[in-house]
Amino acid sequence: MGNRILILEDELLVALDLEYLMEDHIAGAQPVLAASVAQARQALAQGVDVAILDVDVMDGKSFPLAYELRRLGIPFVFVSAAYIADIPADLREVPFLRKPVQVQQLVDFVAAALANGQPGVTAPPALPSPPWSEAERLAALRSYDILDTEREGFFDELTEIAALICKAPIAVVNLIEDTRQFFKAEIGLGVRETPVDVSICAHAILQRELFVVPDTTLDPRFASNPLVTGEPRLRFYAGALLETPEGLPIGTVCVLDYQPRPDGLSREQALTLLGLARAVMAKLESRKIAASLRRREEELARLQEIAGIGGTEVDLRTGFTNDRSPQYLKIHGLPPSARRETHEDWVARLHPEDRERVETLFRDAVRSGARSYLAEYRIIRPSDGQIRWISARAEIEHDGQGVPIRLVAAHQDITERKRAEEAVHESERRLRAVLDTMPQIVWTTRPDGHHDYFNRRWFEFTGRTSEQSEGAGWNPVLHPEDRQKAWDAWSKALATGDPYEVEYRFRSRDGAYRWFIGRAVALRDADGKVERWFGTCTDVHELKLAEKRLNSNEERLRLALEAGKVGTWVWLLREGIAHADEQTAAMYGIDAEIAGNGAPFGLLLPAVHPEDRPKLKAMMTQAAAHGGEHEVEHRVMTGQGEVRWIVSRGRCELDAQGRPSRFPGASVDITDLKRVEEARELISRELSHRIQNLFSLVNGLISLSARARPEAADFATDLKLRLETLARANDYVRPQMQGARQQQTLHGLIRLLLTPYASDSGERLALSGEDVEIGSGSATALALVLHEQATNAVKYGALSIEGGRLELATRIDGDWLVLVWRERDGPPVAGAPSRQGFGTVLAARSMAGQLGGAMTHDWRSGGLQLTLRAPVERLRH
Structure with missing residues (x-):
């Protein structure tokens, strides 16, 4: 039987080129072509010896298949137009060849893999052995006596909190035994236990604190789990460890989802889940301590009941005959002759308010067959007439027929304690009343x-x-x-x-x-x-x-952090000085300490370009005379002779008499428009990715053509080398490019591109109407158009001033999408510009060429209205 070589590639020409390559260079090669992960899995079930995988195929990424191949020990290589940064970290040790691939490199890999197994691939590192034994862990779990107990409100409420905070359909308090996992509380499962061999939590207890699996299908430990591959098809897991004070894991508080979460949990969700786990352990420890205390109390009950300062013995067979100890007589204020006092003498000594209650309590205890007796009451001592509090603890003994025969008791004078308790209670009552008000x-x-x-x-x-x-x-x-x-x-x-x-x-x-x-x-x-x-x-x-209303520095600082290089300042008109931060000081070339303590406004002017000083002075003069909001764009000269553009904005505040008194503001360095460049970078990356795939496609076409015409082989080889050179050149000029997540809807793309231009206020950008799905190709053209319009709006239109607004409305008109761009409350529009810029021309051509649509401009005096029309079907590609 030959060597079965799986080729996962959805570009037919590229796949055929790889097939011919294997047949020509690998002895006994039997290439098996697959255009999707599903087809590749079918081939894998019939057996393969080595695999060549493209990263992006028609039904998604090939990473789940890669994990299966690694689990089965089948060597494989990535051959893709993607970048190594697009590969999960735990798969980056797998050989990776960029398209267009060097023929000899791929042949050498396949030959070596068939001969020796996967070159350069190591198995994932094994988890370290825990510092505890399974017997110790199970003993700790069972010591809480929690397994197979009924549901309890505390734990049910806790799972509700976990599900609510983590926005998860499933939440459980899970305890891991040797063969099963028991759910003390659960939401979304409907069962109280499952076998441990399908438990994700069984892995979580080997971790520390929080264990998160963003996508179970991409994790080799769980990709084949029946709860992942079958119902309920769990895709996300996050569990906080339940750990005893001795460091022994007994379970988790966890949440699960049917959808993957690449970003895992937020910080608040993670901390909440950890806090809930601590709450569970605190509850379990509290139950354990309470049970221990109950046992201890039972052990000490006899000693506590007969311990005291004064003792007495009552013979219940002869009509309550008493025998008092000397200390008892002292406590009760009785002479030694009262050692054998009668029951009636004791009753007479009781405080009138306690007499009936205490005597009834005593007689009921004796008659009911009670084994013990406890009472606190007041007496009036015969010796000095004082009222004293007594604590009486007793044991009642019975004969073989259950008849009470003797009572042994200890009496303690607790008057001071009662007074202290009463004082404390009164003090606490008053204090709580004060504190609660x-x-x-x-x-x-x-x-x-x-x-x-x-x-x-x-x-x-x-x-x-x-x-x-x-x-x-x-x-x-x-x-x-x-x-x-x-x-x-x-x-x-x-x-x-x-x-x-x-x-x-x-x-x-x-x-x-x-x-x-x-x-x-x-x-x-x-x-x-x-x-x-x-x-x-x-x-x-x-x-x-x-403070925020009186001082806008905090708001300006926030805007500065969001917008980039921003300096804040406050001009005190009456004092004629300006307090400025370090960024402002650097912009205008003045000492930061002087600026922070208050510098004369005139110190800032030398750095302003001579041609712009008059309009800056005019703005400040107008602000000082009339107040209100003001803005001016000007240039500054740095110490190195560099000219940089600055936008200064401020709002002059009035005093109680309506006079301008304080002018807070901000200066923004607008020379480097990073956000525009970042938008272009996203588009450039998509273009680069497509160029690489185009190179691969053309190479495959050349190879097929060359096979049909052997006389053109030299020309084809030369052409392929030139194309490979162009591909490497393209990679060279984009060395730091990282993967970007493709937008899926038009509204999502609009928010991504336009929100930064209106981020200073949630009311500056309004988006409404019907949304549609978009593909990567249409996203490129749309991004060019939206980016161009947003840039113009920031420079010349509604977003160039505070208060300007941008409204975008979308609607479906038959088979067409109509997008209306309206700019409001911006600078007045004098009319259509005298000439079209390169960006506008490029945007119009993108709309017509890539989207089969059109764009029209309506230069209204109140603001530009732009209308874009494109076929809905073209947007999906």
């Missing part, structure tokens, strides 16, 4: 930082329960951007004992965030050791908003 959030923690108290304001604001808030339950309420800052400050305070203060945002029960200032101080004992932390969270949201 405070507008601030008040909280306390143990010395280790474990939160154990929040006042009413916390629960009203967050909507969380006491159980959800205890310990680190406050963390999910924090804004994700503030968590690390808050944790760093809190960790420092816990380590040093220093006062704690930090600003952060809390999420309210309706989902909105508000700013708070958190402060805490430590309560120390006589030795200086921290006993507790007392803290408050003060709502400063309105103050923050007020």
